[in-house]
Amino acid sequence: MSFSLSSVLRPHILSVKPYSSARDEYEGTEGIFLDANENPFGSATGQPYNRYPDPYQAQLKRKIANLKHVRPEQIFLGNGSDEPIDLLIRAACTPGQDEIILLPPTYGMYEVSAGINNVPMVKVSLTPDFQLDVPATLAAIAAHPKAKLIFLCSPNNPTGNSLQREDVIQIIEAFAGLVIVDEAYIDFSSEPSFITLLDRFPNLVVLQTFSKAWGLAALRLGMAFASAELISVLNKIKAPYNVNALTQQLASESLDNLTVKDKMVKEIISQRELLLVQLSTLPLVQKVFPSDANFLLVRVPDGKRVYQYLVDGKIIVRDRSGVRLCEGCLRITVGTPDENSKLIESLSAYRNPNN
Ligand SMILES: Cc1ncc(COP(=O)(O)O)c(C=O)c1O
Numbered sequence: 001m002s003f004s005l006s007s008v009l010r011p012h013i014l015s016v017k018p019y020s021s022a023r024d025e026y027e028g029t030e031g032i033f034l035d036a037n038e039n040p041f042g043s044a045t046g047q048p049y050n051r052y053p054d055p056y057q058a059q060l061k062r063k064i065a066n067l068k069h070v071r072p073e074q075i076f077l078g079n080g081s082d083e084p085i086d087l088l089i090r091a092a093c094t095p096g097q098d099e100i101i102l103l104p105p106t107y108g109m110y111e112v113s114a115g116i117n118n119v120p121m122v123k124v125s126l127t128p129d130f131q132l133d134v135p136a137t138l139a140a141i142a143a144h145p146k147a148k149l150i151f152l153c154s155p156n157n158p159t160g161n162s163l164q165r166e167d168v169i170q171i172i173e174a175f176a177g178l179v180i181v182d183e184a185y186i187d188f189s190s191e192p193s194f195i196t197l198l199d200r201f202p203n204l205v206v207l208q209t210f211s212k213a214w215g216l217a218a219l220r221l222g223m224a225f226a227s228a229e230l231i232s233v234l235n236k237i238k239a240p241y242n243v244n245a246l247t248q249q250l251a252s253e254s255l256d257n258l259t260v261k262d263k264m265v266k267e268i269i270s271q272r273e274l275l276l277v278q279l280s281t282l283p284l285v286q287k288v289f290p291s292d293a294n295f296l297l298v299r300v301p302d303g304k305r306v307y308q309y310l311v312d313g314k315i316i317v318r319d320r321s322g323v324r325l326c327e328g329c330l331r332i333t334v335g336t337p338d339e340n341s342k343l344i345e346s347l348s349a350y351r352n353p354n355n
Pocket of ligand 1: 079080081082083107153156157182184185208209210211217220221222
């Protein structure tokens with residue numbers, strides 16, 4: 001399938017003139033800066049936060065580019081990955097007209113963002129083992145020429161599994177729009193990232209985040225990797241200073257501590273495997289789905305009741321029992337060893353009131 005970015009974007013987007021910030025117009029770092037209506041004295045915190053941050057996060061992108069083996073021009077940074085999800089929908093889909101294809105059960109924000117933007121959704125269910133239904137997805141692509149985006153999530157939330165690589169490639173090859181592969185949980189997986197395929201597929205976008213493996217959910221920093229052409233469009237339509245200075249600084253520092261992140265990831269994976277074994281032996285648990293993420297999807301006879309029981313004991317998990325194909329399921333994030341033991345202890349003590 002041949003791909004043309006200009007035919008995927010809303011017609012007016014290419015000609016939109018972006019806001020030109022003070023930092024766009026003068027890029028030097030030395031001088032008397034009287035151009036951005038900032039406070040010259042400092043801030044009430046005593047810290048130097050009085051100056052606007054780099055709107056394109058050049059230093060941070062250089063470090064990320066090194067780590068991910070891409071060019072800085074192939075990176076967009078946003079306020080969490082939720083920002084590029086929204087920007088991609090706004091860039092490509094004319095409200096009420098163009099469509100997006102979703103593959104439930106999956107991460108809820110794709111649907112929320114599409115809803116906010118009044119973009120109709122075409123849903124193709126995953127198979128019962130949470131893989132792509134390739135024939136049905138190809139049929140949806142053929143039947144919906146107005147579909148501009150497909151969101152895939154691998155490892156998938158809330159199911160935890162990775163999608164089969166060959167299936168994803170088949171979809172990327174067959175679709176004339178953008179295929180967004182959300183890899184929020186990729187660090188917990190032994191599967192390779194799709195980032196390596198960016199140069200092969202101009203219609204591929206890969207999302208990653210600092211919120212999970214890096215332990216920086218509070219900072220709100222998401223990454224989108226794509227062709228330089230598409231990234232320049234996202235940069236054009238984003239809010240001028242969408243990633244604040246503190247986030248840029250702390251994320252940059254964390255990239256110098258790669259081994260700390262790797263150690264945490266290793267510990268989470270080993271706790272995940274232990275939790276999987278322990279949960280599987282509980283009489284209450286019907287099934288624990290294998291996971292490439294930092295959570296486990298666990299099927300119990302009455303998800304709602306077990307959820308409430310855990311909440312009453314101040315253990316908060318996510319009730320996914322109402323989601324199709326996840327009936328009766330709870331999504332449980334892997335915690336510290338102590339937290340996981342308390343979870344197992346609590347579930348071991350559960351008594352079904354109907355027995
Ligand atoms: C699949 C997936 N993508 C994206 C996100 C959001 O990431 P961020 O914190 O970067 O907005 C989540 C958060 O749970 C997620 O599960």
